[in-house]
Amino acid sequence: MRPISYSRATDTATAVAAVSADPTSDFLAGGTTEIDLLRQNVLHPRRLVDINGLPLTGIETTPEGGLRIGALARMSEVAASPTVRERFPLISQALELGASAQLRHMASMGGNLLQRARCSYYRDAVSPCNKRDPGTGCSAVEGFSRGHAVLGTSEHCIATHPSDVAVALMAVDARVHTLGPQGERAYEFDDFFLPPGDSPHREHPMEHGELITAIEVPAMPLARHSLYLKVRDRESYEFALVSVAAAVSVVDGTIADVRVALGGVATKPWRARRVEDFLIGARVNRGNFAQAARVELIEARPTRMNAFKIELAQRAVVRALETLTDGDGDGDGDGGVHGDAHGDGDGSGRSPA
Known part of the structure; x- marks a missing residue:
């Protein structure tokens, strides 16, 4: 048994101050990933600061026609939003394909972006893993790697990023807003996720105690005609x-x-x-x-x-x-790639935040 202290934050500034002052502390939102990793002995925080009471749950339309989604908005709420479904169907589809209904009701949008790798070597708390224990090596490079990455890899890590909705948000030029010890910041989505390089344990540019407050999606009329396709076993x-x-x-x-x-x-x-x-x-x-x-x-x-x-x-x-583009084009052209991308469907894939 490992003792863990617990407190509830009453406002955003207090939450940031509490976590940033203690390197062994962490935020707790939906907990659908955090609790799993605590039980698996992968994460070892000594203090959890519950942020579920903070006013970061809004789903708002911006004057320009975009969206501002609070970091604590639940995946199910965002997926069901009429505005999201009309203007950004790829986001709604990614959320609905990203987790079971029970998990979508719990998991937060900010937590989904920060969920940790689903690599079995990272999660067994024993195998060499540069994400979990920097400098120990990557077991997947020579081990079981069927579900691992083929793009953006390095010799130090080949784990895939697990989030579905992050892929949709990447396509529509989203931005991540945060509050940390140095004040407010905004990250372009492509800059918010770091490639592994030689430091795969560092997945984001945020400092300890920096809290995601909102996700900004710019107006994009193009996104009304969009989709999210998920292929899985x-x-x-x-x-x-x-x-x-x-x-x-x-x-x-x-x-x-x-x-x-x-x-x-x-x-x-x-x-x-x-x-x-x-x-x-x-x-x-x-x-x-x-x-x-x-x-x-x-x-x-x-x-x-x-x-x-x-x-x-x-x-x-x-x-x-x-x-x-069905019905908009010239037919098959020069042939190209034929056949189905087997394995896709309309069910829910488990990708909790």
Whole structure:
């Protein structure tokens, strides 16, 4: 047994001060990841500061037509919001595919972004793992790695980022707002998630005691025509092997604008900028979609066990884009990647925050 003290914060400034003053303390929100890791002896905080009473639960429309989502808004509340469903369907879909109903009612939006890796070596509290114990090595590199990353990896870590909604938020240029010992900050979404490099234990640029207060989603008319596709081994209680968040605007059979992000294949939510650059101004057809997907995956670094993810990711990108542009294009073009991205479905995949 390890003693852990517990307190409830009455306001945001008090919560930040309490945690920042004690390097052995941590925030407690929905707890759907934190409690698991405490039980598994992976995390060892000596003090938990409960922030569930803080006024950070709002889901508000900005004057420009975007969203401001409080860090303590529950996943289920955001997914059910009529504004989110109308203006950003990819966010609602990612949330509903990201966890069971019970977990969605508990898990917070801020906590979802900060959830820790689902690598079994990280979570067994025994195996060498650079995320858990820096400098001990990465067991997955030569071990079981079927679900691990092929993009953004390093010799020190190949764990995938587990969040579904983070992939959707990456596609729509979200920003993360925080309050810490140095005051308020705002991070571009792509800068908020750090690649492993030689310090995989450092996943975010935040300092200890810095608290996510809100997620800002800018106005993006393009996102009204969007989707989140999740490919996994089974329809429920499973993380993504590959996922795609995509939004497309087509004018006269040509792609006027497009946003694509990938999940399940990278060490962070992966913005597929090569796909976007290739497709802007291109005709809508399967051949162009397939070529764009191949360009994105050209620098993938698979292991022997997860090399299948490269083709699976390409197929998933093609399927997502074809679904969004059905009836807008030229047909199959030059052929490209054919066949289904097997394993996807409409059930809920377990990705708690």
